[in-house]
Amino acid sequence: MASAYYEFYRGSTIGMALTDSLDELITSGAITPQLAMKVLQQFDKSLADGMFKNVKTKVTLKGHLRNYRNCDDVWTFFVRNPAFKMEGNEQVGAPKIKIIACKSMEA
Known part of the structure; x- marks a missing residue:
């Protein structure tokens, strides 16, 4: 199933740190790649929703x-x-x- 959210926040500093941390967890066997993808999809959704709801400065x-x-x-x-x-x-x-x-x- 394709994500309904754009993935460009993954290129931000916090997105890259999350990706690096997830890669380490996968490598150590602490999580599965499928769980890492779910975490990244939730990150995409949460950041997009947060920007839409909270950023009001013009x-x-x-x-x-x-x-x-x-x-x-x-x-x-x-x-x-x-x-x-x-x-x-x-x-x-x-x-x-x-x-x-x-x-x-x-x-």
């Missing part, structure tokens, strides 16, 4: 769009010299960013 983004693509309703944008203006007028910048946007499961 941000304005300005930068130079270098490239974009769309594949299977997942948009990827590559932006150089982005400037984020957050609520309260706090500003944050970076040399480059990648934005991944997908259709909400709640839509």
